[in-house]
Amino acid sequence: MRAHRFRKSLLVTSSALCAGLVLSACGSGSDGKAEPAGAEGAKTVTIPTAKGEVEVPLKPARVAALDNTSFATLKAFGVKPVAVPKALLPNEGFEDWKNDSSIQDVGTHREPRFEALNAxxxxxxxxxxxxxxxxxxxxxxxxxVDVAPSDEAKDGYVNALLTQTETLGTVFGKEAEAKEITGALDKARTDAAAATQGESVFLAVASAGKVDNGASRIGRLAEPLNLKNVLSAEGEDSTSVHNDSGLAPETVAKLNPDWVIMLDRDAAVGTEDGSEAVAAQKIVDGMEAWDKTTFRTKDQVIYLDDDFYLSEGIQAYTTAFTQVSTAFGAAG
Structure with missing residues (x-):
């Protein structure tokens, strides 16, 4: 079998979203009756965010998109931003944004260009x-507004992706499109959960030619699934993939997981020192300590999409869950 390759948000109920719409997006018509959300006279809508309820323009014309988890959804909605952090754009599918000089480049979260954003x-x-x-x-x-997904969300990161998508659908009047996107995630997650039967898994991250514990970053993916994680995120102080815990290949070999799910950071952003990135699959295949492990002998390694590290939004998780269900289904 070939290696299978792929890549505090607020949980709000639909009734909460509806309440926000009634309070803020509904105006009064000439006959004194409330206009429905999205009506021509409606100018603003109140949405739940990490900072509380915020009144925002309805169908805003000039949007700066800084949260990379929202990029694919905004593009699916047909939204062209006026400013983005171009270095955080996924390598594929966003060439138009990256090369459009009318879209301001606001740098990155490490070195933001507030002047460009203001302009x-x-x-x-x-x-x-x-x-x-x-x-x-x-x-x-x-x-x-901060409507980004979060690990601190009431029902977890993946459910927070659903809320984020629904909220953005409300802001841009794209409720139908949002429903289609959330439905795809729900189906992919359900299929992946059904395909996993308690197998052990090592959630890994490849960076700088090494493989380390990636549970703090992609444990979100395994939470809805019926898998046993051989290394938890306990003791890891953040979701950063820059940490080097010193995990030895022999430790992983001793744990002998049935499967590995791998995030390849360098495939998305390159190496920090500018050297040529070593592909995660090459690292895995070249690890002698893993020669007799179950995941190597049965070729049970799932490589997340190369841009996963730069996207991490609802479409990325939909793809990842689909990869899991496909890979586990093929393995029997």
């Missing part, structure tokens, strides 16, 4: 996730 004159800034620490400064430029 873009956004009506709305979609912040959060990597840009969470800059919320106050961003809010001085324009209305800023």
């Amino acid at each position: 873009a004159e956004p009506d709305l800034i979609i912040g959060g996730y990597r840009f969470t620490d800059h919320h106050d400064k961003l809010s001085k430029i324009a209305t800023t």
Whole structure:
């Protein structure tokens, strides 16, 4: 069998979203009756965010998108931003945004270019996730919302992706499109859960030619599945993939997981020292300590999409769950 290759948000109920719409998006018509959400006279909508309820423009014309988990959804909605952190754009599917000089490049969360963002004159800034620490400064430029998914969300990161998508659908009047996107995730997650039967798994991250414990970053993926993680995220102080725990290949070999799910960071952003990136599959195949492990002998390694590290949104998780169900189904 070939190796299988693929890549605090608020959980709100639909009734909560509806309540926000009734309070804020509904205006009064000439006959004094409330207009439905999305009606021509409606100008704003109140949405739940990590900072509480925020009134935002309905169908804003000038949007700065800083949260990389929202990029694919905005593109699916047909939204062209006026500003993005171009270095955080996935390598595939966003060439038009990256090469469009009319879209301001606002740098990264590590070195934000607030002047460029201000020059873009956004009506709305979609912040959060990597840009969470800059919320106050961003809010001085324009209305800023954090609807990003979070591990601290009530029912976890994956469910928070559903909420994020529904909320953005409300803002842009794309409720039908949002429902289609959330439905795809629900189906992929259900199929993946049904395909997993308690097998052991090592959640790994490849970076700088090494493989380390990636449970703090992609444990989100395994939470809804029926898998036994051989290494937990306990003791890891963040979801960073830059940490080097010193995990020895022999340790993984001794744990002998049935499967490995691998995040290849360098495939998305390259190496920090500028050297040529070593593909995760090459690292795995070249690890002598793993020669007799179950996952190597049965070729049971799932490589997440190369851009997973730069996307991490609902479409990325839909793809990942589909990879899991396909791989486990083929393995019998």
